Amino acid sequence: PPLSEVLNLHDFEAVAKLVMPEKAWAYYSSAADDEITNRENHAAYHRVWFRPRVMIDVTTVDWSTTVLGHRTSMPIYITATALGKLGHPDGELNFTRGAAKHNIIQMIPTLASCSFDELVDAAQPGQVQFLQLYVNKDRDMTKRIVQHAEKRGIKALFITVDAPQLGRREKDMRQKFDAEDPSEVKKTGSDGVDRSQGAARAISSFIDPGLQWSDIPWFKGITNMPLILKGVQRWEDALKAYDLGLAGVVLSNHGGRQLDFARSGIEVLVEVVNQLGKRRGLKFPNEKFQLFVDGGVRRATDVIKAVALGATAVGIGRPFLYAHSAYGQEGVEHALQVLRDEFEMNMRLIGAPTIKDIVPDMVDASHLGAH
Numbered sequence: 001p002p003l004s005e006v007l008n009l010h011d012f013e014a015v016a017k018l019v020m021p022e023k024a025w026a027y028y029s030s031a032a033d034d035e036i037t038n039r040e041n042h043a044a045y046h047r048v049w050f051r052p053r054v055m056i057d058v059t060t061v062d063w064s065t066t067v068l069g070h071r072t073s074m075p076i077y078i079t080a081t082a083l084g085k086l087g088h089p090d091g092e093l094n095f096t097r098g099a100a101k102h103n104i105i106q107m108i109p110t111l112a113s114c115s116f117d118e119l120v121d122a123a124q125p126g127q128v129q130f131l132q133l134y135v136n137k138d139r140d141m142t143k144r145i146v147q148h149a150e151k152r153g154i155k156a157l158f159i160t161v162d163a164p165q166l167g168r169r170e171k172d173m174r175q176k177f178d179a180e181d182p183s184e185v186k187k188t189g190s191d192g193v194d195r196s197q198g199a200a201r202a203i204s205s206f207i208d209p210g211l212q213w214s215d216i217p218w219f220k221g222i223t224n225m226p227l228i229l230k231g232v233q234r235w236e237d238a239l240k241a242y243d244l245g246l247a248g249v250v251l252s253n254h255g256g257r258q259l260d261f262a263r264s265g266i267e268v269l270v271e272v273v274n275q276l277g278k279r280r281g282l283k284f285p286n287e288k289f290q291l292f293v294d295g296g297v298r299r300a301t302d303v304i305k306a307v308a309l310g311a312t313a314v315g316i317g318r319p320f321l322y323a324h325s326a327y328g329q330e331g332v333e334h335a336l337q338v339l340r341d342e343f344e345m346n347m348r349l350i351g352a353p354t355i356k357d358i359v360p361d362m363v364d365a366s367h368l369g370a371h
């Protein structure tokens with residue numbers, strides 16, 4: 001169908017399923033075990049309801065904000081997802097270019113299909129990019145990746161901490177028997193990852209399961225970029241990150257691809273805000289320690305709920321993968337346009353002229369079951 005008939009982010013998924021190579025669909029759409037967390041990620045947003053204000057002047061509404069000090073046209077970013085070329089020959093370049101058009105931040109994955117430098121070179125002057133880091137056992141290699149990123153102007157480092165081993169994505173595992181399929185993925189990429197055993201397996205070999213809290217000072221010693229942990233799932237770990245002087249955490253379960261029965265980010269957000277408020281007197285959103293959420297975000301209303309509950313911004317993954325797989329860069333731009341239009345309408349309907357007006361009393365989160 002033409003892009004004009006794609007009305008929302010769910011539509012991209014439906015189209016992508018029809019047109020994508022089976023192998024790519026399996027890798028992008030799959031989640032761990034019984035995929036309960038993956039389903040819950042989106043479902044959890046259905047338990048948060050609005051308490052809109054009426055009789056507010058919403059002639060002009062502005063949903064732009066800042067993330068780690070950088071302007072963004074919406075409180076969202078394109079999160080890191082590996083192997084962009086499985087879905088489209090231009091790979092993650094589609095995200096770089098689409099993000100540029102809409103002034104959105106892109107998080108580049110360690111295991112992008114395009115080379116890191118290619119993605120940085122493709123950015124417009126002033127365009128903000130973050131880097132997602134999988135920490136390799138070879139710390140010299142990790143150090144090289146980090147310092148090169150900083151030199152190339154990357155503005156923040158998101159260290160993935162929820163993947164000491166990759167989850168079992170059975171849909172993806174079944175694909176590895178399909179040895180005849182000439183996959184886009186090279187057997188051994190420039191990152192030295194052996195990809196002959198199925199996409200997820202290959203990634204697993206790259207990641208150090210020995211990564212621990214005592215490694216944090218080492219990271220602080222090799223870079224001045226703000227450090228954020230991606231994949232925190234309990235307030236105790238968010239508190240540790242804060243106490244160690246990190247710049248923030250992403251409350252995320254990796255799109256349900258790691259531990260099945262991990263809770264949704266929005267649910268964890270409520271307990272993190274409560275406990276860090278109680279124990280450290282923090283108020284969110286907070287400039288010094290920023291909370292991000294990802295997983296299952298498909299509507300501007302989802303984003304607005306997370307912002308109301310204290311998130312600075314929200315990461316979106318699969319919808320952009322589906323958009324670029326089906327329509328390339330134009331698909332990514334259309335996905336961002338859809339979100340933009342949803343923001344405009346919903347900010348008016350809840351009575352919030354700016355992002356700062358989206359405060360906790362705008363939502364009823366009592367059905368979330370978080371405390």
Ligand code: FNR
Pocket residue numbers: 027028029041079080081082109110111132160230252253254255256257294295296297315316317318319321
């Ligand atoms: C991911 N995600 C991910 N995260 C990460 O830190 N490094 C990575 O390489 C990847 N790769 C990846 C591939 C694919 C195909 C998916 C779907 C996801 C997780 C990602 O950053 C994010 O946490 C989720 O995608 C958010 O959930 P939604 O928006 O996809 O529902």
